Amino acid sequence: MIQIIDYGAGNLKSVACALEKLGQDYQTIKYPEEIADSAKIIFPGVGAAGNAMRKLTESGFAAKIPQLRNPFLGICLGMQLLSGFSEESETTCLGIINGQTKRFPESVKIPQIGWNRVKIKKDCDLFQGLPDDSYFYFVNSYYVSAPEKFVLGETSYGLDFVSACKKMNFYGVQFHPEKSGDIGLKLLNNFCKLC
Amino acid sequence: MLILPAIDIINGGCVRLTKGNYSEVSKYSLKPIDAAKKFINEGATFLHIVDLDGAKIGRPVNYKQIFEIAKDLKIDVQVGGGIRKYTDAKFLLENGVRRVVLGTSFVEKPALISRLTKEFGNDRIAISLDLKNGKLMTKGWNKNNLINIPDIIDLLKKLQIVYVIITDVEKDGMLEGPNLKNINIFVKSGFKVIVAGGVTSKNDIDNAEKAFAYGCIIGKALYEGKIELRQCFKNNLAKRIIPCMDIDNWRVVKGINFQNLKDAGDPVALAKFYSEMGADELIFLDITATIEKRKTFCSLVSKIAENINIPFTVGGGIRSLEDVSRLLNSGADKVAICSYALTNPEFVKEVATKFGAQCVVISIDAKKTEKGWEVYINGGRINTKIDVVEFAKEMQKLGAGEILLNSLDSDGTKKGYDVELLKAVSSAVNLPIIASSGAGSEEDFLKAFRDGGADAALAASLFHSKKLLITDLKKYLLKNNVTIRI
Structure with missing residues (x-):
């Protein structure tokens, strides 16, 4: 069972559609009490960090998430919120991955919109069977600067930034697997297969 | 490294x-x-x-x-x-x-x-x-x-x-x-x-x-x-190829000439087809955009989202936060705001604040005048006398995430995008620019990317008529050292 956290930041339809295509059993949840022990959690997000953290705090997810031991996947803003702090409206985040979320340099167009390559830095279940340097769809103005030991994948956009990371049961991807065609579906499927 | x-x-x-x-x-x-x-x-x-x-x-x-x-x-x-x-x-x-x-x-x-x-x-x-x-x-x-x-x-x-x-x-x-x-x-x-x-x-x-x-x-x-x-520092972000579909009551209209599709006018079938051909994104414009048809359009958006898993933008007659919310909840990734951004610039800010800059595409109709390029509305009938470059800068300030740049001069000519216009806007703002209007050959795309500084290029009838296949276009661009996703 996959549970998608709905905290009112962005639409969940794309993630739901992708899981539907994969034939996965899923549900969206609005309260931390709904989290099932056996579930895998997807934590999507678009929009601004400040607003999202406010909503997570109000709903009680902010306190609950760091304690989870379920396989957990933060997508885009969902990955950034795993960091300790975001430059976007100077927001204190969940602090699961010790690192900061920073804005792209002025030398590139912001936001980054489009397909970019992910260089796999460490073998892991999430990228199982996916070719190195595959294209994924990105939409972001900020990126997570995380310690090397948590880095799974890197992407070049005016600088090399962390596009996939992992700490214990927490995975983060800066791109949108649900919008990245077949390769994105494969990655989501890999996540669904985690135990 | x-x-x-x-x-x-x-x-x-x-x-x-x-x-x-x-x-x-x-x-x-x-x-x-x-x-x-x-x-x-x-x-x-x-x-x-x-x-x-x-x-x-x-x-x-x-x-x-x-x-x-x-x-x-x-x-x-x-x-x-x-x-x-x-x-x-x-x-x-x-x-x-x-x-x-x-x-x-x-x-x-x-x-x-x-x-x-x-x-x-x-x-x-x-x-x-x-x-x-x-x-x-x-x-x-x-x-x-x-x-x-x-x-x-x-x-x-x-x-x-x-x-x-x-x-x-x-x-x-x-x-x-x-x-x-x-x-x-x-x-x-x-x-x-x-x-x-x-x-x-x-x-x-x-x-x-x-x-x-x-x-x-x-x-x-x-x-x-x-x-x-x-x-x-490397930048591996690929240039995007975007087919655009004009929708009238659940049908794709204008210049459709597909023989191998069961129903060439069906937007869902066409969306799937383009997605499989390697399109990087899709745009759907509701050209009638009347209130009664809006509901139909939302169900269509929903259907598209269920059938493809690449990003897509929708536009046409978007005038309220409720419009935006409904379309995004139906599964669209971005909304294109057209003339309403001119009369109500604050609206752009509201949408960007509520839903994030990444989903705000500002569509500009530009036409060359003796003063430079000016913004036109009502399908090119009214000149607002607003300078295109200044307007694009203003939109960036208000929180736009992308500019869709149409040229009324090159629209329908098939003689290429307006590269000078692209250059002028892409050098003035730090936002991704989608080139639009005038694509007639693969070389036009190359020029838009290489000379115009465009980040994406859109075409409608050129793709619909099958005169140019996206797969061939991408091969050509790759051969000419454009970063392209294959």
């Missing part, structure tokens, strides 16, 4: 190297923090700071400048220059410095190195090695007793060192590029090698990367303008 721009500090100032005159270090007008800011703006994520005064007297002195950069700018820095005591290294490491660089003291004081690696972790310590003819140069140590590389490696391994900074110019002072052979020896021995010295061109950087170096320090070449920092 990590690129580390170098900042050399003397007397609290940054060693300012005037063009072609490295020895002239008399002007300290550039503050180290300003140099750091400049590098960060150009893409740097890690800086290499050398306290030259410290190096001279054997203990760091320019702490204020170093901490200003490390703490206030929150950037990773490694610092070298005169760090010879435990207390000095500790002070730096506990005040925001990511890594300290120690020089030849490692052969003199192995105990110091051991203590630091044990206490702070070996990723916080780097050893700087000056090599010449395969041997370690040790200043102030026994000059006649040069150490061979295998012996250095043994010693470093014993001390559990991982990061080494290697300065090795085969022909001393000739700036002929780093000596890759020795870099290779260290890489193969398991070290993370940061190449310093002799890096004078983009080619040197590429070679260091090929030799699997972990990082590359660039100093002199940067200041002398031989290397432009922003060009050292």
Whole structure:
């Protein structure tokens, strides 16, 4: 069972559609009490960090998430919120991955919109069977600067930034697997297969 | 590979190297923090700071400048220059410095190195090695007793060192590029090698990367303008090809000529087809956009979202937050706001604040006049007299995430995008630009990307009529060195 956290930041339809295509059993949840022990959690997000953290705090997810031991996947803003702090409206985040979320340099167009390559830095279940340097769809103005030991994948956009990371049961991807065609579906499927 | 721009500090100032005159270090007008800011703006994520005064007297002195950069700018820095005591290294490491660089003291004081690696972790310590003819140069140590590389490696391994900074110019002072052979020896021995010295061109950087170096320090070449920092950082973002579909009551209209589709006018079937052909994104414009048809359009959007898994934008008659919310909840990724952005610029801000800049595409109809390019509305019937470039800048300020740039002059001509218009807008704003109107051949796309600075290019009838297949177009662009997703 996959549970998608709905905290009112962005639409969940794309993630739901992708899981539907994969034939996965899923549900969206609005309260931390709904989290099932056996579930895998997807934590999507678009929009601004400040607003999202406010909503997570109000709903009680902010306190609950760091304690989870379920396989957990933060997508885009969902990955950034795993960091300790975001430059976007100077927001204190969940602090699961010790690192900061920073804005792209002025030398590139912001936001980054489009397909970019992910260089796999460490073998892991999430990228199982996916070719190195595959294209994924990105939409972001900020990126997570995380310690090397948590880095799974890197992407070049005016600088090399962390596009996939992992700490214990927490995975983060800066791109949108649900919008990245077949390769994105494969990655989501890999996540669904985690135990 | 990590690129580390170098900042050399003397007397609290940054060693300012005037063009072609490295020895002239008399002007300290550039503050180290300003140099750091400049590098960060150009893409740097890690800086290499050398306290030259410290190096001279054997203990760091320019702490204020170093901490200003490390703490206030929150950037990773490694610092070298005169760090010879435990207390000095500790002070730096506990005040925001990511890594300290120690020089030849490692052969003199192995105990110091051991203590630091044990206490702070070996990723916080780097050893700087000056090599010449395969041997370690040790200043102030026994000059006649040069150490061979295998012996250095043994010693470093014993001390559990991982990061080494290697300065090795085969022909001393000739700036002929780093000596890759020795870099290779260290890489193969398991070290993370940061190449310093002799890096004078983009080619040197590429070679260091090929030799699997972990990082590359660039100093002199940067200041002398031989290397432009922003060009050292790769950008693999692909240019996007976007088919656009005009929708009227659940049908794609205009220029459809597909024989192999069961129902060529069905937007869902066409969306799937384009997605399989390798389209990077899709745009659907509701051309009637009446209130009663809006509901139908939302169900269509929903159906599209269920059938494809690449991003798509929807537009046509969007005038309220409720419109936006309904379309995004139906599964669209972005909304294109057209003339309403002109009469109600505040609306752009509201949408960006509520849903994020990434979903706001501003569609501009531009036409050349004697004053430049002006924004038109009502399908080109009304000239608003608003300058296109100024309007695009205004939209960026209000929170637009992307500009869809239509040219009324080239629309329907099939003679190519308006490259001059693209150039004017793409150089004025720092937003992605989607070129639109006028595509007639694969070369037109190349020109829009290469000459116009467009980030994406849109076409409708050219694709619908099957005169150009996206697969062929992508092959052509790839052959012409455009970054394209295949």
